[in-house]
Amino acid sequence: MIDRMAPRKSPLFDTATTVGKIMSFLGVAALCGLLGAGLVFPLAATGGAAASAGSDILEEIPAELSEEPMSTPSRIYANDGETVIATFFAENREPVSYDEISQDMKDAIIAIEDERFYDHGGVDAQGVARAAVITLTSSRQQGASTLTMQYVNNVLNNASVVRGDGPILGAFAQEKTYADKLREMKLAVAIEQEMTKEEIIEGYLNIIQLGGRNYGVEAAAQYYWGVPASELDIQQSAVLAGMVQAPNTYHPIENPDLAMERRNVVLGTMLRQGFITEEEYEEAVNSDLGVIPAEERPSLDSGCMSTSWANYFCDYVEQEILTDETFGETREDRERLLHRGGLNIVTTLDAELQEQAEATAMEHRPDGTGAVAVINSQEPGTGNVLAMAQSTRYDPSEEAEDGGATSMNFNAGQSHSGGIGFPGGSVIKPFVAAAWIEEGGDMDDRVEAWRDEYEYYEEWDASCMDGGSVTLLPEDDQEHWEINNVIDDTEREMSIDFGLYYSINTATVATAYDMDLCAITDVTNRLGIEGFNALDDYGGLRPDTPSFIMGTATVTPMVMNRAYAAFANDGEVCEERVLESVTDAQGTEYEVPGINCEQAIDPDIVAQVNDTMINIAETNAYVEQLDDDPPFPMAGKTGTHESVSAMSFQGFTEGISTGAYIARPGDDTSLWANGNVPTDQYASSVAFPFWYDYMREVAGNYDTGDFPEADDSPFDNRRDTSRYAFSNMGGTGGGSSDSDDNGDDDDDD
Structure with a gap:
């Protein structure tokens, strides 16, 4: 018996069908067109439905990124x-400036996450097109998030947690909703208009999770290798860049074999894109992970248990x-x-x-x-x-x-x-x-x-x-x-x-x-x-x-x-x-x-x-x-x-x-x-x-x-x-x- 009170999903946006996949993608394309992000998709081909849906949702999305201190x-x-x-933290992070991050680290993250980072305005037309083709022709979905879109996600999540609302459940989901994509794109374009590429890279590399309670490249560099982010070499940078996809899966201490396999993928990508030479690739791919012994790593204990002295005063x-x-x-x-x-x-x-x-x-x-x-x-x-x-x-x-x-x-x-x-x-x-x-x-x-x-x-x-x-x-x-x-x-x-x-x-x-x-x-x-x-x-x-x-x-x-x-x-x-x-981090x-x-x-x-x-x-x-x-x-x-x-x-x-x-x-x-x-x-x-x-x-x-x-x-x-x-x-x-x-x-x- 059919429950006539149950809401009916429009077949137009049912992503289980090929037509739904097309319309969902074209809705995103329509949004990108409205944003002037450089995507030239024929909106008329959607019959007006996707374009209308994109426009309606666009109006409801905030035009400014709601931020809280990192x-x-x-x-x-x-x-x-x-x-x-003593040190207290929910996230072990030590923010650093753009100039305090090694060039190898910047190159590695761009190579594996967003090779056209310097060519797009927040939303990558080619990336969206490629993702659409894969989504339309296979049973799996392909993401097209740029570094800027990922940065937006991280900022939104941080703001929600700092305000006490808890993490945004959809922000880092394997399958984002249509609304998630729309929000990412609009805010990414807005961010690109307000921040330089260097500022986005700096913000991104300071906010990302890099295994356990380590957040940002400085804390991760110190924890895994005992060096500042400014001294990260090619292989170390590739390890961290590879972790972004799944920080705990590719953890170099907990899962060294998977971490090395993922690192080598990043190194190969860096080679193909011209960030490193063949000689640098061979040296890095044949090196071990080189993480420092446990007794030399900074403690990830927080609070008065993290110190070896003055505990009771703490x-x-x-x-x-x-x-x-x-x-x-x-x-x-x-x-x-x-x-x-x-x-x-x-x-x-x-x-x-x-x-x-x-x-x-x-x-x-x-x-x-x-x-x-x-x-x-x-x-x-x-x-x-x-x-x-x-x-x-x-x-x-x-x-x-x-x-x-x-x-x-x-x-x-x-x-x-x-x-x-x-x-x-x-x-x-x-x-x-x-x-x-x-x-x-x-x-x-x-x-x-x-x-x-x-x-x-x-x-x-x-x-x-x-x-x-x-x-x-x-x-x-x-x-x-x-x-x-x-x-x-x-x-x-x-x-x-x-x-x-x-x-x-x-x-x-x-x-x-x-x-x-x-x-x-x-x-x-x-x-x-x-x-x-x-x-x-x-x-x-x-x-x-x-x-x-x-x-x-x-x-x-x-x-x-x-x-x-x-x-x-x-x-x-x-x-x-x-x-x-x-005083707090903002000097208050x-x-x-x-x-x-x-x-x-x-x-x-x-x-x-x-x-x-x-x-x-x-x-x-x-x-x-x-x-x-x-x-x-x-x-x-x-x-x-x-x-x-x-x-x-x-x-x-x-x-x-x-x-x-x-x-x-x-x-x-x-x-x-x-x-x-x-x-x-x-x-x-x-x-x-x-x-x-x-x-x-x-x-x-x-x-x-x-x-x-x-x-x-x-x-x-x-x-x-x-x-x-x-x-x-x-x-x-x-x-x-x-x-x-x-x-x-x-x-x-």
Whole structure:
């Protein structure tokens, strides 16, 4: 039964019939006549039908070629604007000018694809006639596309992909539709009127696919032979020209036999057309393909997997681009721009510092413990991230979690492919001291550090909370909150300075108990310290859980280092930044975050706290072991998690602030079996050497001047460590030991 609702195809344009073939061809000829392309076909012979069809379609075809910038790779650079960190691309392409392409390459592509290229105006009358004869007299169809028509197809396809519409399905089909042919011809003629032959050749050889993700002759030349397009010889040019017909079929690496066979066809064509001599032909046809070994080829990996260094910093930068609406309304738009827009992304990364950070992290990685070495550097006064490294291999695949590989950036937070950070432990103590001075105290004020337990349900002053206080609530099944110190016999009265220098837990808690807890969180909030607290919510440190003063909140190394950079910068805290400039292939500049700093702590208060932290860093036993004197002014503080699953040193010079961590990510288990921590294996002897080995190599690249002294410091000589003697403490000397405790669930230090 016949479906009378089905559309009926006119036998006039049914290409399955000889008449249909004739009419289809004559329709094309009519179009060419309308375009004035030099084809003289008797339109009257069509009976008017084909001519009318061609004219109608012609009116509907755009007169101008809709172009978009050619898809080109984006590159991330270090702060020198020259050292490449990583390349992002959907199409591996390096556009070059006409003069940067060898004459052999130009000759080869013209010989095999369009021998009359310099004689036609976009549509080749002889080629169309030849194609018509073959189409009419055989069961196969013959194409007649000129280089200009092929260029049009490639430009249309690129524009569609760049706009996010996807490739034009009919553009590269083996059998193009009647409308496809009409469109090609009209646009090709228009292109020839706007561009020179040299410009068309240049555009064509830059846009074509040449196997896999290689596009354009420069990228292909570099990939297959390790030479620029300007140095392509006859046989290499013939290989590439032959690939145009079927790039992956004639791939010289994947299908060398087919590639050589096709190459020889091109060479024979070049010989017949006079582009090469018989001698040149014989030499080329008898040569092998000569592709370079796999280990010498440029990587076709894109993005942060394509680089052998700074992978985690690269990932951080990528997330900056993909989450910022400056680079597109949607994440898909930003991804397309990053992979196709030819962005030049200059970052804040210092290549020398980065290389040293990576090397030092690997040297200090604790083998066999499941721990990682994590380090990042920021520049005080700008917030520029100078280095970011960890002792793992970057690999985003799911299988990579074992064996020391991961894509998680342990320096960063969850918004930048990171985690929740690490409990800081004693690195929080300088902020307690700063709050004490802000409230009117001094570093030589004495506190009741003898007290090692506090009653549950006792009230602590907290003016920012309802009722002006908080209640110490039980966090375990003990009757009291018990505070322990690592150094024996230190539960006694002492100065704030002494307690901070030796990291005495009972001194820190006594200090906080004698003041307003909200004064402490006010300082940490101004410095931007945020993390996951005891209640598992993210935000600023919470005064409603007094144990926060022991560093119980998990804070990322980046956030903590930003806060410590303020101690190197007279109390001015700066938002961290990784982008210096971003421009696209057309020279368009995108707005990137500028330097954003604000005064968080009074410079004199910073100087007083620094008095103590200078002594902590400069009298460390590791410094004394390696050098007679500290090589430059430096300051900082150690920190150890209660179970010794994480240790850190947050330290700084005038020009660089660096956080160095040795930690077991996501695991509170001690780095040492059964929690039996050797007495010499706390932050001062593990994390500090990691920090110092790195800083002594790079600190001199930036300012290393003296830190300002406090106007009203209670100490006559900031480096006179006699004030830390144990003569009145019932112990022996030995400055800068980190009194981190591993026996109290509430005490992270």
